[in-house]
Amino acid sequence: GQQLNQSPQSMFIQEGEDVSMNCTSSSIFNTWLWYKQEPGEGPVLLIALYKAGELTSNGRLTAQFGITRKDSFLNISASIPSDVGIYFCAGASQGAQKLVFGQGTRLTINP
């Protein structure tokens, strides 16, 4: 089945640093979504991408839909303590009725 490889699995950074994480797929996706999940809570949508090459920002977050349709990245600039959490990429192929999730990137920030 479809699989997403998300990296890195974990990041330990200093407050104020920029963060970059990415996802690659073995097959073409038509939609890429980035979610953030905090302990015991449901994933919260951060950014949605629907077009190859699309670059979208949401505050300090920027995500891009790769030209090949098989990858996406998420950047967080000037990280702050509340950015701590697990970030998941998720994708769907054309006409799909489900999302496939990456393994998550656990972000830890040292003040």
Added chain:
Amino acid sequence: AAGVIQSPRHLIKEKRETATLKCYPIPRHDTVYWYQQGPGQDPQFLISFYEKMQSDKGSIPDRFSAQQFSDYHSELNMSSLELGDSALYFCASSPPGTVLISGNTIYFGEGSWLTVV
């Protein structure tokens, strides 16, 4: 704005018992998805419903069943519970129209914690 509502938030059951989780989608959303997230794992797709019909099926055990009702709420029934069923179960919903095309996306509830002892 209204979100996806799940109940109960926490549930403790013994092995071999049965559990039912409920999901109330965002108003006017007609598609419901169920995901299972084990400790330290990413969410795994179980099953989805569109307009009260099953639309896709993932790694849902035969011991589990689900349905979507006329008011679009959904229930996930789990029987003969095993210790490995302990997980966070998410419901998500999306609005009418071709799913995951621009403007249509999936919103998650806060999850139901199931602990099997």
